[in-house]
Amino acid sequence: MSVKSRGVIERSLSSFVDALQHTFDAEEIAKKRGLLQRLDPRVKILSILPLIVIAALTRRLRVVIALFAVAIAVALLSKVPLGTLAKRVWLAVLTFTGFISGPALFLTPGRAMYSLPILGWSVTAPGLRAAVYLVMRAETAATFSVVLILCTPWSNILKALRVLRAPAVLVVILGMTYRYIFLLLRTAHDMFESRKSRMVGQLEGRELRKMATASAGVLMSKTLQLSGDVYLAMRSRGFQGEVYVLDEFQTDWLDWLMLALFGSIALLAFWFGR
Amino acid sequence: MNGPIFEVRDVTYRYQEVTALDGLNLAIMPGQRVALLGANGSGKSTLLSILDGLYFPQKGSVEFRGEPLTENRLQTPEFEFDFRRRVALVFQNPDVQLFNPTVFDEVTFGPLQMRWPRDQILLRVSEMLEQMEIMHLKDRSPHHLSTGEKKRVALASVLILDPEVLLLDEPTAALDPKSESQMIDFLVSCSGGRKTVVTATHDLDLIEDVADSCHIFQRGRIVATGTPAEIVNDHALLLSTNLIHAHHHAHAPGELHSHPHRHGHRH
Numbered sequence: 390m391s392v393k394s395r396g397v398i399e400r401s402l403s404s405f406v407d408a409l410q411h412t413f414d415a416e417e418i419a420k421k422r423g424l425l426q427r428l429d430p431r432v433k434i435l436s437i438l439p440l441i442v443i444a445a446l447t448r449r450l451r452v453v454i455a456l457f458a459v460a461i462a463v464a465l466l467s468k469v470p471l472g473t474l475a476k477r478v479w480l481a482v483l484t485f486t487g488f489i490s491g492p493a494l495f496l497t498p499g500r501a502m503y504s505l506p507i508l509g510w511s512v513t514a515p516g517l518r519a520a521v522y523l524v525m526r527a528e529t530a531a532t533f534s535v536v537l538i539l540c541t542p543w544s545n546i547l548k549a550l551r552v553l554r555a556p557a558v559l560v561v562i563l564g565m566t567y568r569y570i571f572l573l574l575r576t577a578h579d580m581f582e583s584r585k586s587r588m589v590g591q592l593e594g595r596e597l598r599k600m601a602t603a604s605a606g607v608l609m610s611k612t613l614q615l616s617g618d619v620y621l622a623m624r625s626r627g628f629q630g631e632v633y634v635l636d637e638f639q640t641d642w643l644d645w646l647m648l649a650l651f652g653s654i655a656l657l658a659f660w661f662g663r
Numbered sequence: 664m665n666g667p668i669f670e671v672r673d674v675t676y677r678y679q680e681v682t683a684l685d686g687l688n689l690a691i692m693p694g695q696r697v698a699l700l701g702a703n704g705s706g707k708s709t710l711l712s713i714l715d716g717l718y719f720p721q722k723g724s725v726e727f728r729g730e731p732l733t734e735n736r737l738q739t740p741e742f743e744f745d746f747r748r749r750v751a752l753v754f755q756n757p758d759v760q761l762f763n764p765t766v767f768d769e770v771t772f773g774p775l776q777m778r779w780p781r782d783q784i785l786l787r788v789s790e791m792l793e794q795m796e797i798m799h800l801k802d803r804s805p806h807h808l809s810t811g812e813k814k815r816v817a818l819a820s821v822l823i824l825d826p827e828v829l830l831l832d833e834p835t836a837a838l839d840p841k842s843e844s845q846m847i848d849f850l851v852s853c854s855g856g857r858k859t860v861v862t863a864t865h866d867l868d869l870i871e872d873v874a875d876s877c878h879i880f881q882r883g884r885i886v887a888t889g890t891p892a893e894i895v896n897d898h899a900l901l902l903s904t905n906l907i908h909a910h911h912h913a914h915a916p917g918e919l920h921s922h923p924h925r926h927g928h929r930h
Contacts, residue, residue, distance in 0.1 A: 544764035
């Protein structure tokens with residue numbers, strides 16, 4: 390087997406395993422007894438969502454930095470490892486947003502602060518401020534989002550969306566999608582492992598593409614079969630086209646206290662960030 | 664009710680060019696425990712799907728409690744509502760049946776469709792999870808469950824409605840011996856009395872515990888009927904229908920001996 394074909398299969402297998410591992414890690418954090426984990430999911434949604442929106446829209450860098458500090462504090466109180474946030478959020482957002490905001494460093498007119506050697510490009514003060522502002526907004530919004538998701542089982546997030554009047558059918562569809570993504574990931578993983586165990590000789594270019602498209606076709610076929618069977622299983626248990634959602638959410642004094650606290654932070658951020 | 668709970672008359676079902684059931688006749692009485700035996704592809708699962716009103720035969724008729732079980736009839740909300748409450752199917756593949764994000768959601772699905780009040784649902788779900796010894800799995804996602812756990816959740820998700828008829832498709836397939844033993848205990852405890860239980864299986868060790876009568880399927884037809892003891896002791900029949908295999912060994916060079924053999928027996 391050539392290095393190239395072995396690389397494609399190994400990378401595919403590795404990404405499947407990583408995806409599954411991520412969900413296990415997330416569910417472990419959601420089980421901890423931290424601040425967010427103890428709150429009613431509806432309170433979490435109503436508390437965190439406004440902060441995400443305000444972080445994205447505020448006009449003041451100091452407010453964004455303050456909100457970022459709040460996000461880190463919430464993460465620490467909720468026992469979310471900062472290393473996890475750094476790997477999953479900060480590095481990725483910095484790379485992506487940094488790439489987008491990079492040109493602003495040099496193109497925004499203003500006082501030059503530093504000149505790059507060889508290229509002679511000048512980093513301007515307004516340019517630096519604009520780039521930092523964009524990166525910080527993205528980092529803050531992403532941090533709040535990921536902390537919310539890590540501290541709340543996905544099924545509860547979906548149900549809590551009902552407090553925002555999300556339709557029940559959307560909640561059910563997203564829930565089933567979440568459920569079956571892992572089954573399909575596992576099936577794809579098993580297919581690739583099976584192929585890996587039976588491959589000899591070289592597999593180049595055209596053969597690789599054939600393998601990839603054949604695998605996609607088989608997976609699609611299995612998915613279609615599965616979806617038909619699942620529909621029959623739903624009909625068998627009385628599904629007639631209407632979907633219903635039931636939750637066991639209950640609020641207590643801590644939920645109302647944290648809702649008031651997060652609400653106050655959001656109001657202050659909105660006021661000072663106008 | 665005096666007549667059969669299910670009456671199947673001359674039913675034929677084809678999957679495109681493959682005939683799964685071929686002129687099948689069968690009557691199942693209320694409270695009866697029936698085993699449908701046969702090798703893979705003999706038509707057992709297809710019959711269960713027909714009895715559950717999911718497939719409809721191209722030829723022949725099926726009656727439930729004396730009323731025709733047709734596609735049109737099941738499109739009547741009142742009839743479908745009543746039928747789905749009374750008849751439950753546990754699928755062979757639990758990943759097909761467990762389509763909700765958590766075990767709790769799975770067990771509440773049926774009662775929600777039946778429009779039970781919220782408090783009643785929460786109470787019954789709690790009781791069912793305790794009864795099936797899966798309360799500790801309540802918030803787990805199905806992809807985090809073992810095969811045995813999935814099968815128990817699948818069973819809980821249908822038993823919560825307390826159906827009159829339980830249709831089981833290979834309930835012990837892919838289970839390790841301990842899980843299989845637990846599943847058999849559950850099935851024995853919930854079967855009998857006023858419940859009608861129809862179990863499709865090729866596991867001969869199961870039928871003596873969960874059935875009073877057996878029908879052997881081959882190529883979409885019933886080729887034999889009898890009690891579990893009669894069936895299990897008829898080696899020629901079991902060999903001809905692929906439910907056991909012939910074991911060959913040599914006592915001496917040139918002296919080949921073969922006899923019917925099945926693996927996996929319990930004492």
